[in-house]
Amino acid sequence: MINEKIFLCSICNINSGTCNEDCKFCSQSVRYKADIERYKQKPLDAILQEAKEARAHGALGFCLVTADKGITEKSLKFVCDVAQAVSKEVPELRLIACNGTATLEQLLILKESGIKAYNHNLETSKDFYSKICTTHPWQERYETCQNVNKAGLVLISGGIFGLGETQEDRVSMLESLRSLNPTSVPINFYHHNEALELEPNPLTTDEALELIKLTRETIPHAQRIMVAGGRELMFGERQNEIFAYGANSIVIGNYLTTNGRVMSKDLEMLKSLNLEVAKKV
Numbered sequence: 461m462i463n464e465k466i467f468l469c470s471i472c473n474i475n476s477g478t479c480n481e482d483c484k485f486c487s488q489s490v491r492y493k494a495d496i497e498r499y500k501q502k503p504l505d506a507i508l509q510e511a512k513e514a515r516a517h518g519a520l521g522f523c524l525v526t527a528d529k530g531i532t533e534k535s536l537k538f539v540c541d542v543a544q545a546v547s548k549e550v551p552e553l554r555l556i557a558c559n560g561t562a563t564l565e566q567l568l569i570l571k572e573s574g575i576k577a578y579n580h581n582l583e584t585s586k587d588f589y590s591k592i593c594t595t596h597p598w599q600e601r602y603e604t605c606q607n608v609n610k611a612g613l614v615l616i617s618g619g620i621f622g623l624g625e626t627q628e629d630r631v632s633m634l635e636s637l638r639s640l641n642p643t644s645v646p647i648n649f650y651h652h653n654e655a656l657e658l659e660p661n662p663l664t665t666d667e668a669l670e671l672i673k674l675t676r677e678t679i680p681h682a683q684r685i686m687v688a689g690g691r692e693l694m695f696g697e698r699q700n701e702i703f704a705y706g707a708n709s710i711v712i713g714n715y716l717t718t719n720g721r722v723m724s725k726d727l728e729m730l731k732s733l734n735l736e737v738a739k740k741v
């Protein structure tokens with residue numbers, strides 16, 4: 461692990477807080493009235509600015525996220541337009557889309573517009589899923605991941621820990637992920653928002669580190685285990701330990717509705733660990 465280069469990714473919420481689904485961990489659902497910024501389409505100038513900043517700090521991945529259950533005709537066009545504009549201005553970035561459930565046809569259209577990878581998380585185990593979401597089934601998530609593979613896009617799929625799931629649920633989710641053969645596995649740690657009815661994340665830092673290790677061990681063929689949302693809150697001063705437990709990728713900058721730390725701090729952390737930033741995929 462210590463010789464591995466660390467892949468940096470940045471996420472851009474190009475449509476925020478407008479989702480009608482009821483995922484209990486998500487402040488972007490309109491149902492919970494969380495105090496977050498909500499907008500239909502982020503202005504292209506702002507997106508390009510974020511893309512340039514991410515690249516300037518070493519990011520290779522740039523993920524275009526829309527808050528909705530799945531792709532609509534309108535959001536598909538918006539994502540394609542944004543992808544083309546970002547590819548033109550910052551061609552070194554590898555573009556990822558994260559737009560919810562998607563058909564094979566929709567994914568092929570994204571691919572044509574320059575999207576290289578698609579992120580769709582299973583979130584949790586098949587059995588626990590109905591406890592955290594009642595408006596769409598887990599199976600639909602799994603099928604979208606299968607569609608991503610069929611479309612020949614790179615599959616990025618992971619989940620979120622700390623929702624009240626059992627250890628069996630965690631193992632089950634990781635086994636389901638393994639069956640999809642994802643290239644990258646983003647793992648998130650629930651970041652509580654008081655507008656949400658879920659209990660705060662009960663995991664200790666040691667338990668969370670062990671979950672990174674378990675992810676790596678269960679999905680050994682994944683090229684990247686990425687620590688994504690909740691990193692600062694979950695690991696605090698011990699963020700530098702995540703790499704020794706199997707992480708080789710992180711999200712830098714802000715998350716969808718919460719702030720990350722300034723990007724330069726992460727670069728300093730990697731330098732202090734003698735870890736190099738990956739310069740190619």
Ligand code: SF4
Pocket residue numbers: 479480481482483486487488489526527528529560
């Ligand atoms: S479908 Fe996605 S955006 Fe909508 S509430 Fe669930 S996690 Fe949030």
